[in-house]
Amino acid sequence: MSNRADRLTEQFPAAEIDALLVTNLVNVRYLTGYTGSNGAALIGAELRAFLTDFRYAEQAAVEVDPSYDRLQVVQDLLDGVAQVLPEGQLRLGFDDRAMSVAQHAHLREELPDSVELVRSGGLVERLRMVKEPAEIAAIAAATELADASVEWLLSTGLIGRTERELAIALEHDMRERGAQGPSFDSIVAGGAHGALPHAQPRGEPIARGELVVIDWGAELDGYCSDCTRTIAAGPAESDAEEVYGFVLEAQLAALGAIRAGANGKQIDAVARDLIAGHGHGDHFGHGLGHGVGMEIHEGPRLSLRSTDEDIPAASVVTVEPGIYIPGRFGVRIEDLVVVTDDGCRILTGIPKALRVVD
Ligand code: ZN
Ligand code: ZN
Numbered sequence: 001m002s003n004r005a006d007r008l009t010e011q012f013p014a015a016e017i018d019a020l021l022v023t024n025l026v027n028v029r030y031l032t033g034y035t036g037s038n039g040a041a042l043i044g045a046e047l048r049a050f051l052t053d054f055r056y057a058e059q060a061a062v063e064v065d066p067s068y069d070r071l072q073v074v075q076d077l078l079d080g081v082a083q084v085l086p087e088g089q090l091r092l093g094f095d096d097r098a099m100s101v102a103q104h105a106h107l108r109e110e111l112p113d114s115v116e117l118v119r120s121g122g123l124v125e126r127l128r129m130v131k132e133p134a135e136i137a138a139i140a141a142a143t144e145l146a147d148a149s150v151e152w153l154l155s156t157g158l159i160g161r162t163e164r165e166l167a168i169a170l171e172h173d174m175r176e177r178g179a180q181g182p183s184f185d186s187i188v189a190g191g192a193h194g195a196l197p198h199a200q201p202r203g204e205p206i207a208r209g210e211l212v213v214i215d216w217g218a219e220l221d222g223y224c225s226d227c228t229r230t231i232a233a234g235p236a237e238s239d240a241e242e243v244y245g246f247v248l249e250a251q252l253a254a255l256g257a258i259r260a261g262a263n264g265k266q267i268d269a270v271a272r273d274l275i276a277g278h279g280h281g282d283h284f285g286h287g288l289g290h291g292v293g294m295e296i297h298e299g300p301r302l303s304l305r306s307t308d309e310d311i312p313a314a315s316v317v318t319v320e321p322g323i324y325i326p327g328r329f330g331v332r333i334e335d336l337v338v339v340t341d342d343g344c345r346i347l348t349g350i351p352k353a354l355r356v357v358d
Contacts, residue, residue, distance in 0.1 A: 166206070
């Protein structure tokens with residue numbers, strides 16, 4: 001873990017900073033191992049400091065990587081920053097995506113004029129994009145657990161049970177198998193409700209002949225999984241089957257286009273163009289995919305607006321095209337994959353041919 005901070009400091013010359021204050025708790029965990037709810041890290045060429053308050057001192061002693069000096073701060077973590085920084089002129093980066101305007105003003109007050117504050121959000125996130133082998137193993141284990149839970153759920157049947165009941169059963173089963181919880185609120189959405197990409201499960205029973213969109217994931221050992229399958233609750237209507245075929249075709253084509261060095265916008269376009277070619281361009285209103293790791297949504301992005309020009313090897317992304325027909329039904333198919341030099345390795349193990357479940 002200590003080499004993560006070393007790799008972080010390699011980015012400092014380009015970012016024109018001498019040190020970085022890390023306040024986003026996911027980033028703090030990534031760098032130091034700390035899992036509590038109040039902690040910050042200061043990283044410089046020769047500086048590894050971790051700050052927390054007395055409530056977490058014991059937890060920090062156990063969890064925080066020994067390469068860090070641990071400091072206990074009386075109240076506000078930002079009060080401790082000035083004590084830890086070396087003397088003299090210094091450009092200190094801070095995460096402008098994680099710090100409020102009030103916190104920034106407070107920090108400015110605490111620091112001497114010799115310290116210049118520099119907006120430096122995204123540096124740790126850039127590191128987190130490229131997964132270490134142990135991280136990929138953790139994501140694969142979360143995926144396997146989530147796969148097993150949905151297989152169990154499908155074996156117990158869909159028709160006549162409410163979306164809420166199914167979502168709760170799925171989440172409960174993931175916990176029973178060892179997950180800390182779902183990695184996000186599970187989606188179970190039947191019929192026309194499935195046409196909302198972020199549908200919330202309702203108290204409505206699943207009816208025979210509906211398509212049911214199930215989007216779920218497990219959090220295991222601090223890492224997330226993410227998958228979607230669209231299941232036919234009893235035989236589906238022929239136009240629903242046809243649309244399912246379009247989405248599957250787009251999903252397979254996009255999977256075929258992924259490789260290290262590819263660009264997020266172009267991969268998205270592979271799926272988007274196919275869906276538009278079938279006349280459903282207006283029915284695919286979200287991005288093709290997103291990175292997954294310690295957070296359910298992280299870099300890189302595969303979308304119309306993606307600025308990720310060079311998807312790195314060992315990043316983990318979803319591939320999840322969908323077609324949503326208002327008032328009728330929705331179809332989404334989502335796999336989680338590891339990007340490799342010549343393609344990708346699919347972690348999701350659930351089959352993708354349209355499945356009919358009573
Ligand atoms: Zn999902
Ligand atoms: Zn997703």
